[in-house]
Amino acid sequence: MESTYKEKLLYGSKIIVIKREKKLNIYKVEDNTGSGIMTSYNILDGIELVYNDIHMESASIDLNPPEGIFEINHCREGRIECEFKNGEFLYMSKDDFSINRKNGTCHQSYFPLSHYHGISICLEIDKAQKEIDKYLPHSCIDLKKLCNRLCKNSSFMIMKANESIGHIFAELYSVPERIKLEYFKIKILEIVLFLSTIGESKEEKREYYTKRQVEVIKNIQKQIIENIQNRYTLEELSHKHDIALTTMKKCFKGVYxxxxxxxxxxxxxxxxxxxxxxxxxxxxxxxxxVGYENGSKFASAFKEIVGLSPREFRKNRE
Known part of the structure; x- marks a missing residue:
């Protein structure tokens, strides 16, 4: 199926439309690192809920996305990289949620673990405001002001989901098919109401990383996975990539x-x-x-990570 101009603006020119219905669209992106599936539900005019199931390193958006979109993201599994205009990087991981203000600029999403599952709620501010006013006429929620307040001078805000909002998002991952659309309406309104109670001071202090630091860490990761038989010491990696040992350890954990x-x-x-x-x-x-000379040490490590011995694992898969 041919993608529309708007879909290309939002997801990139290489987006593949797998399924199209009145209230449901399923998209696929892929490259040599893997693929991703986005399942998008049209909930109300200007409001979409998207399930993201990503198994690739990056996804390029090569056209200009429209402005005036307020995006709420929740990470259920995996990790996603967030790059800022000033060249700094921040990482969103399990149980984090973020507010992202689209500003009409191109971007690329990077997934350090080649694995990301989560939800995006996309609100076209002008259209979505009319729907919010219909369902919450006395709430006095102004989406534009809410977005500006939470994102402040940047286009992004990230924080760990507390028990209240974490519970709301968790319920979105297991909804019976026959009630999905109506249920989604209730939950999206609930999320917007909750966000209206968050003050600017609620944003957590998180570690930011410079562009150079992130590039160095990605080069280290590339070296160690491309030479999986080799066992490098941390000192060797630090010296080879000209980065302080403590900084290297802290930044690697921050990225991955x-x-x-x-x-x-x-x-x-x-x-x-x-x-x-x-x-x-x-x-x-x-x-x-994979770099183990001793079979018993390998078997022990494999069982600790996978839960089965290599022999049991192979037998079960057969």
């Missing part, structure tokens, strides 16, 4: 959500699991491939 050691251990087990399924290689050969 875990230490270099934990990240590589889990990555090795992920690759090992894939080879256990896709090849008939001896388990020791697979252990060597």
């Amino acid at each position: 959500g875990k230490s270099i050691y934990s990240y590589m251990r889990e990555y090795r087990m992920k690759i090992a699991a894939e080879r256990l399924i896709s090849t008939n290689d001896n388990i020791l050969i697979i252990a060597n491939f």
Whole structure:
């Protein structure tokens, strides 16, 4: 199915339309790093709810998105990178939610773990305001002022979901099909009402990273996954990439959500699991491939991460 001009503005010119109905559109993006599925529900005029299921490193938006869109995002799993105009970076992870003011500029979304599940609620401010006024006539909610207050001088605000709003978002992930559209209306109104109670001071202090720091950390990640058999010391990586050891450890955890050691251990087990399924290689050969000389140490690490021994894992998949 051919994508519309508006869809290309919002999702990029390479967006693929998988399904189109009156109140439901399903889109796909893909490149050599993986793919992503966006399931979009048209809830009210100017209000959409999108489920994002991403398994790729990045998604480029190569056209100019329209201005005047107020976006609320919630991360259920994974991690997403947020770049600011001043060249600083911030990372959104599990149970975070954010407010994003679209300003008509191109951008690229980067997913450090190649894995992101979450919800986006997109409100075209002028149209959505009329719908809010219909359903909440006495609430005095002004979407434009709300967006400006929460985002302040930037175009972005991020914070950890507390129990109240976390509960609202959690309920959106398991809704019976026959009541979805009406239920979504209630929940979106509830979320907007909740946001109207948040003061500017509620935004959490988070660690920001410079463009150079992020580029260095991504180069380190590239080196260690492309040379999975090698075991680098932190000192070697720090020296090779000309970054202070403490800064490297802090920034790597900031970008990827875990230490270099934990990240590589889990990555090795992920690759090992894939080879256990896709090849008939001896388990020791697979252990060597992912950097383990000792088969028993590999088996122990695999079971700790995956929950099964390599042999049990392969047998179950067969």
